[in-house]
Amino acid sequence: MGNQLVMYEEELQQIVRICEVLHKDSNAKAVLVIDKNGQAMASAGEVETLDVTSLSSLTAGNVAATGGIAQLLSEKEFAGQFHEGERTNVHISIVAQRLIMVVLFDERSSLGLVRLRVRKAATELTNVIDVLVKKSESSSQPSVFAEITDADIDNLFND
């Protein structure tokens, strides 16, 4: 399991900030950043009413399925997807090959504007992720998990 992703406070704040700026600049309802395995990482906008966990898992499944289609067609990947609803539209894009950026928007915005703003945000997000990946790969950081005991694990199941 050497390829686990680790998130730190500093980078998370930067990712949240990118989401907030994108949310504002694109007039979106909400912005989510999800990892390709379906874990929600950060969000901005009207997320209180959203089931972010389910949305993340389904979006990741959707992106994985689309990636499978791309492979069958000898494409590297389809970098973006757009779903048009009656009230809400969804723009999905892959960033830095390992993250998914989801923008939910309505008639207050447009696909063109969202696309434009996503491009800028994706570049910034890529930079943050590059730093994060380097940081989690460097072995110098202490880990709390080395200290987990069998008793700690057993205690989780003592209900």
Place this chain on the structure above:
Amino acid sequence: MSFINYSSREINCKIVYYGPGLCGKTTNLQYIYNKTNPEAKGKMISLATETERTLFFDFLPLSLGEIRGFRTRFHLYTVPGQVFYDASRKLILKGVDGVVFVGDSQMERMEANIESLDNLRTNLAEQGYDLDKLPYVVQYNKRDLPNATPLPELQEVLNPTKVPEYEAVATKGNGVFDTLKAVAKLVLTELRKGS
């Protein structure tokens, strides 16, 4: 691939239930969902056909409590068991942290079990995983049926590497939580080793 969030103090892990069609993978998740406190679980999602056969996956997010100040969250997934959904099964194995193989005890499903287990090994290898190195447990489901294969025979064929194994009747919940706890423990132990 586990996701450790130092900022929100969370560990997220992915467990996949694998096995032949109609072996009871979805039933395992449904039982866990029904018996878990509302505050410890999210919504269960089933992407199924009209006849309730899993089309893509079932998904159940579970929170198991805290460990050294970190909230442990497990995302449980099932794969579609039917042979022709192989492309979908491969996708769901991406980023897996632990695997449960659910075997169908019925004699006439033995071949399907073997085929599915081979398929698991192959599909994991394609993603760069080795089943023998992953947190992995075996469940023998449908032990209550009259046509169930004797346990020693199942063990020999479906668990040659002797990983933790559990007899189950998923419809009644027998063995369901034992299986989940076993794989969750292995995942957390692996996390400790890997850190």
